[in-house]
Amino acid sequence: MLESIVSSGVAIGCIYALIGVTYNVMFSASRVFSFTAGTLGMIGGVLGSLFILRTGMPIALGFVLALAGGALLGVVTEIVAVRPVLKSLDQHLYVLSTLALALIVQQYTAIEWSTEPQPFPRIFDIVRGGFDQQYWLPMLACAAVIVGLELLYRHTLVGHAFLAIAEDNYAARALGLPERGLRMASFALAGVIGALAGFAGGQLLLAFFANAPLLTFYGFVPVALGGMGNNRGAVVAGLILGLFQQSANFLVGGIFASVAVFAAFIVVLLAFPEGLAGAPVQRRV
């Protein structure tokens, strides 16, 4: 039993953590949170099922196309919902524009794909064992993303440029860095990460349009608790969330587990509005 809680908790926690990273990557590039992060996760699963099961493509191709779909949605988010509102004086319009875009994609999926959860293919043709691929695929994906981002940020100039934009947008612009192109690239990268989360978690979550609101919320908890833009914090918080949720599921059952998770989240967030590692907001007058 404990093993089951741990493996499912860590697996689902990795999915949440990856959505948290998706939020963070978009935030670092634009100082804006986008409601499309959870939708990206959903799209990864739906596209994977669509390409591999329904259209019969080879798994590797379906995988690549699912990620490409995520990248596309990420770029569309930037162009349609983020860039136009960055210029506006009202700071909070991005909440509404990204919410609208997320809903558009979710509703379209519900209508054109299905309102019921659809099966997701097995990726590796191995017998269903104890520590099954539906559990270790998300963990593998999470580890790959963390390592990949680390390599990107530390060892490539593009990664350095992303960090520069995130740290001091004005100085980066003044230095002549291609701010707009880098932002689009960041959103494309976020799209890939989100879609990967959905694809890797497809066997757990299935291809279901309602994964979008689920991931929108549970994927944000790691960000809120781990600190804005803090990917390591997101992973830690995501794992804790996953384990907590699965333990609660086991101990008190589905519905009350959700209530427990939510209540705990609210309480912790109210106590630490900037995250468990965050710094207090410095207000400028």
Place this chain on the structure above:
Amino acid sequence: MPISAADPLLRIAGLSTGYGKIGVLRGIDLTVGASEVVALLGPNGAGKTTLLRAVSGLLPWSGGVHFDGRDLSGSGPRETAKAGLAHVIEGHRVFTQQSVLDNLRLAAYDLRRGERAARVEEAFGFFPEIAAKRHERAVALSGGQQQMLAVAQGLVRRPRLLMLDEPSAGLSPVLVDRVFVVVRRLRETGTAVLLVEQLIEKALALADRVYALARGAIVLEARTDEVDLPRRLEHAYFAIADR
């Protein structure tokens, strides 16, 4: 070195700009010739930083700005940097979470790898103190060293015109002199410099020409070898003369 007035390196004519509804500069005329050091002085709030931001494309403006014969209308900081105009912004803002070397490499983002490495070394050549710290994160540098790094970032692209916004702010006199030595060297290598400064004496000692900006307009233009300059500057600052 006399420059033909018909084609200075940088020609600003009738520039107006501001922030949203707040107009800051009105009808600015200013030129910088190739290999000239021009100082831009003025009290706080006069609009000196705003002027640099407009020229490098960080702010929208109206009027005329020509650099190296090219019209800069609609150019953002990326285009002006590529054209050979480097803007070192106020406050020695470097990327503190990255190494000194990476800070310089970022300044050369658009260049090819080989060329980038060479230019970075060139920039280090101006400031051996920070070359020694190339692998340290910029946050570990002192304020003065960060300022040197910021100037080095401006130099990586071998600009034809380098605009410096108060490089002396917050620096000890020794470090200020260090930076100004580099500026002198630049002039000898053919780079023009537009220097916004608070330290009037040092700026006048370094520059060929000087403009004074007050209350959004140019109130004085002179060569630095003219007589009675300090008194004229003080009057321009405080607008005492007209009372």
Place this chain on the structure above:
Amino acid sequence: MTQTPTVQSRPARAAVFGAGAFAHAWPFLALLVIGLTLPLFAGGYWGVIATRACVYWVLVAGLNLMVGFAGQLAIGWVALLTLGAYTTSVLAAGNVMPALHPYLALAIAGAIGAVFGVIVGLPALRLRTFYFAITTLGFATIVTQIALAWQSVTGGGVGVPGPIFPAPFDSQWGFYYFCFGLAAICTWMTMNIAASRFGRALTAIRDAEVAAEASGIAKPALLVTVFLFSGAVAAISGGLFASLQSYITPDAFTIDLSVLFFIAILIGGRGSILGPVLGTILLTVLPEFAAPLVAWSTFLYAVLLLVIVLAMPGGIAELIDFKNRRPLQSNRAIVPRPDLLPRLLGTNRDPGTLTLEQVALSFGGVHAVDGLDLTIRPGEVHGLIGPNGSGKTTTLNVISGYYAPQSGTAKLDGVVLPALVRHTRARHRIARTFQTPRLVGEASVLDNVMIGGTIDGRGTFAESLLSLPRHRRDEAMLHETAMLALATVGLESLAAVRADRLQHSELRFVEIARGLMLRPAFLLLDEPAAGLSAEEITRLGAFLVAIAKTGTGVLLVEHHADLIFDICHHVTVLNLGKMLAAGTPAEIRSHPEVVNAYLGG
């Protein structure tokens, strides 16, 4: 009000209480008439639609105050609808206790809704916008899941029957009139709030929070009040919804519904009542016309929301704001009337002295203010100058409570001013302006100035809700005082104009007028001359001198040396957070260290 032909307040008052009031009210009257006579020309099918629109509007009216006025993006507010629907149904059906009369059940649902409105809304006081939006979404999901799981009470997935209200509201049209009546009452109440100091305070919190605090508006108390009201009406709407549906199950309360409410407000336009009314009607009716596309209704709502946000953020309200499309006179000059100041500010005021004693404050190792002593006397204009980074604005922020000094105190008449309780400065009659004018762009100039007098209102939120006499007295008083304040700065002709149409220099003077509403003992100005023409600076200077003459102490933080030297009685020069010199302008101007600090070297 005496006859003063030069003060324009009479026509403006008539605008509010006379002819202009009709221009403002006729759309509502039209809706009222259409609504009352609906059964005459509409069939039963449209009656249901209309009832549904009324039920939704009851919720949206309350949510409008939260989202449209206060700017708190409570996307998951459907949680309150769910709560109200189940509470009313369960109490009326007798699942838990003996069945209650439907009216009583509805009233109890409203009370519970009020409490939960505060619970759901409370995070808004601590969290940033996106975080709060997410928490409300979480609430919405949780409430639906509880409804699903708590089978003994809610019937789980099977659901419960909705309440049936007694005659004459048990027939279809009877119930329609019941809902319509409640909708009309909610419209009236929220209109009253919109035209009250509370409504204006909410928009100030939304668009100019620091200015709201400086005007004495306490955000937590006001928001909690709004949460109570919004929660109560949302729950009541839920009870009506349950009755309309006849039978409710958890899947009737989807996020789609929450989004619908939200979009109705945004399509309608923030800060408006009429806009969201029309928005709600539009969104309720739309699926009926797009019959083959009913399954796509949420999709279409979302597209509509995106279009609104990108193309028309002001919504329907902005579209129908014909008044603000009329061009303004182009060469407007600002001509203050300092002679009116004694009438506005009163005379014989002795507030005592404002002092800073050994105040020190550092930001991350930089000594922004380093052991500063400062004394501002009433009746004097005190200038505070210094190079960039010398600590001028920081000092002003310490006095007005935005920063807490790490040592030292700020005192008024010997009494310590507590730090960080910004909104109490207004009670001490300390007013301030900001480096960039902080105003509510979408509101009229007059509304913006009236915000400055918020703390002088006596009526409570409830009294404003019901337009009781004390509320109306407050409004008349604030209106009159604000027009007078605008007259003193010479801008009364622009009173009805939307603030974001004004020039920068006019906005500066509007901010000063707002500050004068407090009849301040001390007026703190943060670089008011920035962006002003030479002529305007001269007029500003004369105006500030006149303010000081009435007994107000004026602290002027400035870069413009000429303004300082012209009008200040006393000047303090800061450098690197310390006082460099202090004295009369003549003394300062010839002080060698001052000249050096400014000219460098």
